[in-house]
Amino acid sequence: MKSWKVAGLTVLACMAGGAVLAGAAVFHGWYDVSATGSHTLPVHDLLDVAQTRSVQRRAAGIAAPDLDDPDRARNGAGLFRANCVQCHGAPGVAPESYALGLNPPPAALVATARERPAPDIFWIIQQGIKMTGMPAWRYRLTDAEIWDVVAFMRVLPTLSPEAYREWEGGERTSAPALPGRPEAQARVGSAAAGRNAVQQYLCATCHVIPGVAGARHHVGPSLAGIADRSYVAGTLPNTEANMQRWLLAPGQVKPGTAMPDLGLTDQDARDISAFLQTLRQAD
Known part of the structure; x- marks a missing residue:
């Protein structure tokens, strides 16, 4: 019994010490919050797991409608082009200049569509994600329109850059422009x-x-x-x-x-x- 008490007190002491250290790190500004560097790998992994589990829990009761209707995907392609490609890019299309450097970076939606189930994608678009720049599109799109975007995203992993441009009507999205950005004096690569x-x-x-x-x-x-x-x-x-x-x-x-x-x-x-x-x- 005594050994269990010692073990319990040791665990509590470690937890208390960790809490004190975390509080000190926050109070003294030790953690770098600048957008020029990424989160540390442990922090990034913790946030990623928290986001994934949170979405799965809240999207568990959502039933997806029929997403195989070609008209639904075509409408979703237009909505994707108007609202999504600017930050997330598309096959052969870079995000706009203002999206480069967002931290955490916007996900590549080809991978998202391949890996996440439709209800999870719907919930993310509808509700948004805190501290990522992803807005809650429920205030800008109807649920039917959001499902249209999900329907198109199911098609997205199958598209080559040329095929994606055909969904856009044959127009090529330009590379991000950086007007007025001067080229610094050349130096060797760092x-x-x-x-x-x-x-x-x-x-x-x-x-x-x-x-x-x-x-x-x-x-x-x-x-x-x-x-x-x-x-x-x-x-x-x-x-x-x-x-x-x-x-x-x-x-x-x-x-x-x-x-x-x-x-x-x-x-x-x-x-x-x-x-x-x-x-x-x-x-």
Whole structure:
């Protein structure tokens, strides 16, 4: 019995010590809240699990209507283009400049549509998510319109960039413009600056990047070990210069790629390329 009491007191003491440490971290401002760096991986994982479980609990009683009606998906495509692609992007289409750098970054909806059930997606669109920039669309769209968006999102993972443009009526969404952004004096690429840049350009919404917190579901290949791969995008020898070329104009390097033109500056491309050169396979 005495050993159980000792164990219980030890657990309580650890919990109290953890609470004091957390309170001190908040009070003294030790946790970095700047948007130029991501959450730490433990914080990101905790928030991601909390969000996923919360949505699952609240969407459990929602019954999805018939989402296979082509008219429903077509209407949803128009709503998606008007309200969603600006922050989330689409196959071959980058988010707008104001969405780059949101922290946490908006999810790549191709992966969301592939991994989440329809009721969960409906609830997220309808209710929004705190502290993410995702609004509650229930105040702007009817429930029927939200289900139309869900219906189109079920189609989204099957679309190539060309097929997505056909759903848009053949129009090409332009890359994000950064008017008035001066190009700083050129310098060699910095891996530290590149690590920050991949967060700002939402790279971790589509790719697993070691040490960088991002989306839970991804649509692009993992970048782990990319420095050891022979080719960039399966077409160019893997050199820093070719990586920069790919980052600046992916559509020119590999026509039809789903990798969008993100509007990088030359310096950003040098920095990101330098960071990617640090991502080697573990021994």
